Amino acid sequence: MRALLITNPNSTSQSELMLRQVYARLREVPDLHLLVRQSHYPGHAAEMVSTLTRAECDVVIAVGGDGTVNEIVGGLLGSPKNPRPAEEVPVLAVIPAGSANVFARALGFPAEPADAAQTLAECMLYDLRRTIRLGTWESLGADGEAEPDEARWFAVNAGFGLDADVLHAVDKARAKGLAATPLRYLRATLRGWARARVRPPHIDVHAKAGERTLELRGAQLIFASNTNPWTFLGPLPVVTNPRNSFDKGLGVFGLTDIGGIGGFAGLLHLFGAYRLARGRVIQFDDAEWVELGVPGLHRFQADGESEGKLEHVRLRSIPDALEVYSP
Template structure:
């Protein structure tokens, strides 16, 4: 008799709209009991998912599942870097950037069926000032919005869009120096997005050509925006045609330094991290194993 694979699921009970009480029922009904058994633990505070993932990897769980949004996925993935343990994602947030990039269904029942297929591969991971990220990180306006969003009691796409519209006219670009590929670029910065995957989440593609397995960062520089350009840029993100417009410039690199006389706010996978005047962003090829649909 073949031994079953035991999965540790880490659930953020504050993510999404689905009651945590529904998760065990969904797992019991749709996770293949011929292949798997599982344990389910809940997070209690920021950073707890990383601790639980590290403990699970040390305990020998071959698969650890993140049940939550981008922040939960980031925390669990951080705990699995450079281990043999495979990450599974059951998306339960508002953006779900990594899940969407990998083609994982937003419906949890269907996402469980992907785990049943047990297909996985390695993907690249990145750090910004030694803080790991897996989809995107950034400085400038997107990080500024993330800092406000983090303290907002209402979550979700509607709140995010409202904040963007509310704060757009207040934000002022800052001067910075970008060093990459043995070149130095002094510029104003509205946004610099560092993309491992193609999108922020919600199918907003900031770097449509990003390949999560090519060993390269896609860097998107937006120097300045007026309202008209911002509308066109937003439409370009939603239609994957942002690179065809004139507002965004793209570079590929394995590492980038950004320095400024003033602090920039910065985010990693949409979660506000803090402020700094110097950023070092780099990529670590194929350093995380992830379950995903075949062909993705």
């Protein structure tokens, strides 16, 4: 088996000791020929895999977080407008080495890199693979038509509002050399929540799942996700759509009002308090596509990476998009 392992030497969450432990676990796979390469700048990982075929390489192993996964997925599949077929590109495997690591953990891998490498070695030994759905997003103009920029992939979540603002705050802290710890994410979330209650966003949502549709104007909180959970705060899963998975369409979660005690109850809903925010919660599962619009420009995020300020986006769910190793 031919494998390309990609790691980022500039990541603060990776260490020489961690990588030695990962290599040791992977060497337990018989006849594994492992090529290790380092990414040195944004987009480099995507460049390394953009022309790879399964005839040349059986598996690409991403050592990193959800942003690294997003970059490699985009490199492997190319443009969502004309993607490469899943069976023609290498199988994707992930060793979680980021902050939340939603993609790897939602697939069933342990959070610790060495443990995840051990699990991956077993998956490769017994050929435990599955084909999953992925999401795409594209910015729309005022006329509802797609902007000239290419559509892009996302693997775990995307959206306007609180999540994008939290990521922006954490990115500012990281730029100052501070680690993106679960506690820092929690603090940024609580601060963002407090600001949003004073000046709540107004998000319009239009979604379709078969014969079902969702039409909503002026929601104050909206999350869109490709799997369950939506994210993790350390060991704690943050659940928006419990029935969501990589085998179904997009999940939409929202709150019509985040003010008052009911609004705080809505925040607790994300941690399992499902009965406290009745009447304000929006849940829509298995969506084929979702359109989100905001007045003016607001921050938008995909897979934990800030994509700048946008006004109107369309998300789609793409079936049988990518083959992955999964326990």
